[in-house]
Structures are given as C-alpha cells and as structure tokens.
Amino acid sequence: MRAVDFDLPDEDDPRRLEVRAWLQAHPHPSPRDLARAGYVAPHWPAPWGLDADPVHQILLDDELARAGVKRPSGGIAIGWAGPTLLHAGTPEQKRRHLWPILEGEVWCQLFSEPDAGSDLARLATRAVRDGDEYVVTGSKIWTSGAHRARYGILLARTDPDQPKHQGVSYFVCPMDLPGITVRPLVDMTGQHLFNEVFFDDVRIPADHLVGEENRGWTLAKVTLGNERISLSGGGALWGGGPSAFDLLDVVRRQGGTRDAVLRQRLAQLYIEADILRLIRLRTVTAAVRGEPPGAEASVRKALADRHGRTIMNLAKDLAGPAGMLAGTGPLGAEAGPWHHGFLFSSALEIGGGTSEVQRNIIGERVLGLPHDIDVEVGRTWASARVPEPAERRQ
Numbered sequence: 154m155r156a157v158d159f160d161l162p163d164e165d166d167p168r169r170l171e172v173r174a175w176l177q178a179h180p181h182p183s184p185r186d187l188a189r190a191g192y193v194a195p196h197w198p199a200p201w202g203l204d205a206d207p208v209h210q211i212l213l214d215d216e217l218a219r220a221g222v223k224r225p226s227g228g229i230a231i232g233w234a235g236p237t238l239l240h241a242g243t244p245e246q247k248r249r250h251l252w253p254i255l256e257g258e259v260w261c262q263l264f265s266e267p268d269a270g271s272d273l274a275r276l277a278t279r280a281v282r283d284g285d286e287y288v289v290t291g292s293k294i295w296t297s298g299a300h301r302a303r304y305g306i307l308l309a310r311t312d313p314d315q316p317k318h319q320g321v322s323y324f325v326c327p328m329d330l331p332g333i334t335v336r337p338l339v340d341m342t343g344q345h346l347f348n349e350v351f352f353d354d355v356r357i358p359a360d361h362l363v364g365e366e367n368r369g370w371t372l373a374k375v376t377l378g379n380e381r382i383s384l385s386g387g388g389a390l391w392g393g394g395p396s397a398f399d400l401l402d403v404v405r406r407q408g409g410t411r412d413a414v415l416r417q418r419l420a421q422l423y424i425e426a427d428i429l430r431l432i433r434l435r436t437v438t439a440a441v442r443g444e445p446p447g448a449e450a451s452v453r454k455a456l457a458d459r460h461g462r463t464i465m466n467l468a469k470d471l472a473g474p475a476g477m478l479a480g481t482g483p484l485g486a487e488a489g490p491w492h493h494g495f496l497f498s499s500a501l502e503i504g505g506g507t508s509e510v511q512r513n514i515i516g517e518r519v520l521g522l523p524h525d526i527d528v529e530v531g532r533t534w535a536s537a538r539v540p541e542p543a544e545r546r547q
C-alpha cells in the first residue's frame with residue numbers, strides 16, 4: 154500500500170499561481186503582510202486564514218519555502234491560544250487578539266504547577282470573581298517564554314467544591330498586570346527558556362474569561378483538532394534543531410566510520426527516522442482524504458521524543474570524550490547544535506506530556522487496556538487525535 158495516497162497539485166494549479174503572484178507583489182513580506190494574506194495559519198477560517206484544506210496548506214508551504222519566505226513562528230500563540238479563541242472567544246476577544254497573534258506576538262501557557270504536571274487537573278491556582286474582575290492567587294512553573302510574553306493562557310480553579318476536572322476556568326492573562334512576578338529558571342543548556350510565575354492578588358478583567366466559567370477543562374482540550382498539516386518533519390527538538398538525516402550527513406561528510414557498533418547504531422537511527430517519516434506521511438494522507446486522525450499522532454509522539462534523544466546521544470558518542478566540550482571533537486566546528494541538542498534532549502520526554510504518560514494513553518485508548526489515572530489534558534495532546542474504538546484502524 155502506498156504511504157502517501159495523493160498527488161500534489163501541478164505546477165500550474167491556480168492556487169500555486171495565486172501565491173506566486175502575491176510573492177511577486179510582496180518579495181520581502183513582513184509578518185503583517187503574511188498575516189493579512191492568510192498565509193500564517195491558512196487552515197484558520199477567514200478573515201484570519203483561508204479555510205485551506207490540507208492539500209492547499211501543503212502547496213502554500215511549498216511555494217513559500219521555494220521563495221525562501223519564513224512565517225512568524227507559531228509557538229503557543231498560534232498553536233494553542235489562537236485556536237481556542239477561534240473556538241470559544243467572544244467577538245471582542247477575537248478582534249483584540251487574533252491579528253497580533255498571527256503577526257508573531259509571543260504568548261505563554263500558564264498550565265503546570267508545582268503539584269500539577271501530568272495530572273494537571275490537580276491545579277490549585279485560584280480565581281475568585283469580584284465584581285468585574287477575577288482575583289488570581291497561586292503559582293505556575295515551567296512556563297516557557299513567560300518573560301517575553303505579552304499574554305498567557307491561564308487555567309485557574311474557580312470552584313474548588315466541584316470535582317477536579319470541573320470548576321476550572323480558562324483566561325487570557327495580560328502578563329504586565331500588577332501582582333504577577335516572573336522568575337527565571339535556567340535549564341542545564343544554560344538557556345533561560347522557562348520560568349516560575351507567581352500570582353499575588355492579580356486582578357484579571359472578567360471579559361478575559363474564555364468560554365464559560367468552570368468549563369475551562371473542555372477548552373484546554375480543544376486545540377489539536379485544528380493542527381496545521383505539513384509534509385515537513387523539521388528537526389528532532391520539537392520541530393527545531395538538527396534531524397537524524399542531518400547527523401547522517403555529517404557522518405558521511407566526515408568520511409564515515411568502520412566502527413562496527415557505531416555502524417549498527419547509525420543504521421538503527423536511519424530505520425527509526427524512516428519509520429517516523431512514514432508515520433507522518435500516513436497522517437497527512439489521512440487528513441487529505443478527510444479521514445479522522447488515527448493512532449499515528451500518539452504513536453509518533455511516543456517514538457519521536459525518544460528518537461530525538463537517541464540522535465543527540467549518538468552525536469555525542471561520535472564526538473568522543475572531547476564532545477563534552479562544545480565545539481570540539483570529531484564533529485569539530487559542526488558540534489554546536491549537537492552539543493546544545495544533547496543537553497536539551499532530556500526535555501523531549503517530559504514537555505508536552507511525558508513519554509510514560511503517552512504510552513499509558515496508547516495502552517488505554519489504542520490497546521484497550523484498563524484505565525490508569527486521569528491524564529486528560531495538555532499533557533496528552535497527541536491523544537486528542539486517537540479515535541474511539543469503533544473508528545480504529547486495524
């Protein structure tokens with residue numbers, strides 16, 4: 154059976170010609186130009202997107218890549234906040250936030266807490282209604298980009314008497330409100346990616362509530378159905394950084410290796426990378442055919458995060474003992490991204506839902522094993538795409 158059961162539109166497809174004409178008129182498009190053309194999130198509805206079906210999205214990717222045009226990177230704003238606002242935001246919230254999001258405004262995700270990670274429903278940050286405001290008290294942790302973000306999407310408990318999955322509300326939180334303290338957490342790569350965020354009687358205007366009070370849990374699960382379709386797999390570090398194929402290229406450029414064990418490991422790496430590539434193509438094929446997403450997305454995340462670590466460990470081993478110092482060893486000047494990747498790659502199996510939790514979900518929802526614990530949101534986003542038993546492909 155073919156892995157990809159569709160053909161990309163011809164070179165003279167009118168949708169291609171339209172993009173090319175636009176690019177001629179905008180040879181160096183700004184983020185604003187790209188946003189207004191609907192090219193940043195083409196799968197979003199008009200006027201923010203083009204209601205683009207998967208083939209149209211791939212075609213657009215193709216044309217922009219050929220022209221060397223980069224879109225504003227999506228992150229939490231385009232991947233999470235935007236789709237949630239599209240789904241449940243008021244007209245005013247959409248008007249206020251969606252264009253800046255498409256133009257590259259930075260948002261953060263204020264979900265995890267010191268005692269609520271995989272089991273996010275244990276979150277304890279409180280939001281108490283007081284007139285036209287909610288008063289928020291508590292703390293969040295591991296908040297990527299909070300120090301740069303203009304807004305955050307915040308989950309807070311509005312009714313502690315309800316069961317833990319209920320009584321939670323979803324807010325848009327301006328990060329410059331009085332009472333918010335952002336404290337840096339420097340990770341072992343040396344970078345300041347995430348933060349602790351403290352809320353000390355922070356007053357959020359009530360019109361920043363998204364959807365209904367106490368119904369935030371459902372909203373937190375909304376977004377991935379709206380995922381953008383792309384043929385490109387990107388790098389091993391959550392779409393960024395180098396990939397297995399990049400490492401194999403480096404090894405070839407450096408003359409290869411006759412070391413029997415390293416050869417085995419390199420071949421194994423290639424096998425994993427190819428399996429992941431095929432899984433991605435199957436996912437795209439299903440989307441193009443309009444089929445419900447299968448178990449591939451969950452399986453892919455569980456495999457891809459481990460694969461990322463394998464790539465970086467192998468790169469480090471290839472560099473030998475000197476590889477413990479950045480920029481040295483057999484990878485020489487090429488070592489930079491691998492050194493960073495090695496240090497960062499442990500995060501792959503934690504962030505966005507740990508590998509253990511991911512496998513638990515596959516066990517429960519794909520294999521039909523008994524229920525383990527409540528791990529329903531955020532941490533399990535790939536699982537949002539796993540079909541009900543009746544829809545499962547054999």
Ligand SMILES: Cc1cc2nc3c(=O)[nH]c(=O)nc-3n(C[C@H](O)[C@H](O)[C@H](O)COP(=O)(O)OP(=O)(O)OC[C@H]3O[C@@H](n4cnc5c(N)ncnc54)[C@H](O)[C@@H]3O)c2cc1C
Nearest residue numbers: 262263264265270271295296297500503504505506507509
């Ligand atoms: C780089 C990075 C960026 C992040 N950015 C953000 C962000 O922007 N916003 C945000 O809100 N959060 C963010 N996080 C936090 C992330 O979502 C949590 O770290 C993650 O969900 C795990 O939660 P925890 O750290 O509390 O670990 P815990 O949930 O305490 O897990 C500890 C260990 O127990 C295991 N475990 C837990 N439950 C089960 C189970 N049921 N079955 C088997 N094993 C289990 C886990 O796999 C893990 O090994 C980020 C994390 C990282 C690494």
